[in-house]
Amino acid sequence: MDYDAQLKLQAYLDGELPEGEAREMATRLAQDPEAVGLLGELRQTRQWLKASEAPVTLPESREFFWSKIQREIQRQEQPTPIPQVPSFIYRLRQILVPLSAVAAMALVGLVAVRVAGWFGGFGK
Amino acid sequence: MSEKDHSSADDRELVKAAREGDMAAFEELVARHRDKIYARALSMMRNEEEAIDLSQEAWVKGWQRLKQFQGESSFGTWMTRIVINLCLDQLRKHKRHRTESIEAMDEESGGVERQMPVITINPTAGLERVELRQRIDRALGQLSHEHRTVLVLHEFEEMEYKEIARTMGCSIGTVMSRLFYARRKMAALLADLKKIE
Numbered sequence: 001m002d003y004d005a006q007l008k009l010q011a012y013l014d015g016e017l018p019e020g021e022a023r024e025m026a027t028r029l030a031q032d033p034e035a036v037g038l039l040g041e042l043r044q045t046r047q048w049l050k051a052s053e054a055p056v057t058l059p060e061s062r063e064f065f066w067s068k069i070q071r072e073i074q075r076q077e078q079p080t081p082i083p084q085v086p087s088f089i090y091r092l093r094q095i096l097v098p099l100s101a102v103a104a105m106a107l108v109g110l111v112a113v114r115v116a117g118w119f120g121g122f123g124k
Numbered sequence: 125m126s127e128k129d130h131s132s133a134d135d136r137e138l139v140k141a142a143r144e145g146d147m148a149a150f151e152e153l154v155a156r157h158r159d160k161i162y163a164r165a166l167s168m169m170r171n172e173e174e175a176i177d178l179s180q181e182a183w184v185k186g187w188q189r190l191k192q193f194q195g196e197s198s199f200g201t202w203m204t205r206i207v208i209n210l211c212l213d214q215l216r217k218h219k220r221h222r223t224e225s226i227e228a229m230d231e232e233s234g235g236v237e238r239q240m241p242v243i244t245i246n247p248t249a250g251l252e253r254v255e256l257r258q259r260i261d262r263a264l265g266q267l268s269h270e271h272r273t274v275l276v277l278h279e280f281e282e283m284e285y286k287e288i289a290r291t292m293g294c295s296i297g298t299v300m301s302r303l304f305y306a307r308r309k310m311a312a313l314l315a316d317l318k319k320i321e
Contacts, residue, residue, distance in 0.1 A: 007300045010307070014278070016285050037242035045307045048314070049279040051253075052260035056163035060176065065158060066151050069183045073147075076184065 001034055009035055013042050135199045143190045150190075154183055157200045161207050167276050168211040170265055178214060182207035204281065205291075212292060215269045243311045263313040271306035278303055 001009070005028075011017045012025040029035050058065060130138065130152040141149035161182055165175035186203050193202050264272055270292075277283045277291060285303075289296045 007304055010300065010304050011285075014285070034242070041242050041311050042307055045311050046279060048256075048260055049275065049310070052257045053163075053167075053280055054254075054257045054261075056159060056166060058158050058162035058176065058179065059172065062155050062158075065176075065180070066154055068180055069154060069187075070147065070151075072180070072184045073187050076188070 001032070001038065005035075006038065009039055010042055013039060013046070136195065139190065139193060139195075139199055142187070150187055153199065157203055158183075160200055161203055164204050164276075164280075165207050165211055167264075167280065168208065168269075168273055169214065170272075174214065178210045179207060182210055185210070208277070208281070208291065212273065215273065218269070243315045259314065260310075263310050266313060267306055267309060271302050271309065274299055274302040275306045275310070 008017065008021065008025060012022055017025060025035075029039065130141075130149055133141070133149070133152070135153065135156070138149045138153050142153065158179065162175055162179045165178045165182070166172065169175050169178065182203060185206050189206070193199065197205075264275070267275070273292065274288060277288045278285075283291070285296045285299050288299045292299070
């Protein structure tokens with residue numbers, strides 16, 4: 001059997017083949033011992049798995065496990081603080097204060113240059 | 125619903141109460157289904173600590189999404205789907221840190237499962253049920269995450285190929301290949317164990 005046929009056989013076992021293809025596969029199974037053998041193996045594996053799932057108990061007490069869930073739910077439901085949007089005046093002040101300082105320094109510099117120029121003129 | 129009624133209420137009533145904010149009702153749902161959810165996480169992750177963490181996370185998500193539960197399936201099945209998706213997300217994170225498994229490369233290159241002879245064995249002969257379960261569980265542990273997941277989803281959750289494909293984010297063809305490989309690998313692993321006996 002080629003690989004595609006093997007996958008189709010599996011799909012036949014799982015009830016996933018469309019009706020027409022399922023009929024073709026049933027016909028093939030009547031004549032192909034290799035297909036019958038493979039189907040038997042796949043079927044058996046499926047049966048073992050179904051029989052193998054044992055009941056499992058979560059290894060934490062009911063109260064402890066619940067307390068963690070409850071804590072996390074409450075943590076996620078805490079309202080997040082709304083960030084304060086700076087007011088227009090505050091933002092304007094943030095720009096104007098450094099600008100004013102720069103302007104003041106420029107003015108002082110200009111005055112210094114002028115004064116230096118006057119003194120230079122007197123000395124001539 | 126008073127607290128003493130919770131243990132006698134059915135899941136539908138508990139979900140209704142929990143949706144209205146009754147945490148005690150949700151706690152009763154957790155108590156009823158926690159083992160099943162944990163078992164599913166454990167079968168996929170093969171690690172107790174991770175399974176506990178992911179189960180816990182699933183319950184928190186379940187609380188947050190209660191309004192989305194419309195009763196199209198049982199509550200236990202709905203919660204199982206949540207934990208399965210969380211496990212798959214976690215497995216994908218693991219995969220990013222892992223090199224590709226030899227099994228995955230085998231499957232891609234046309235591995236042994238396509239040519240191996242049919243195995244006809246009866247591993248149940250002389251084995252206690254518990255021992256058989258342990259052997260099958262050990263064999264499952266030897267599969268890659270992808271192959272084990274597809275087996276778990278198909279054989280234990282009874283999901284159809286297309287639902288598995290949607291859940292795992294792959295094609296139906298990939299689901300079929302992985303399932304075939306996983307089944308044949310299981311048969312081979314159990315055949316070897318039988319011979320050692």
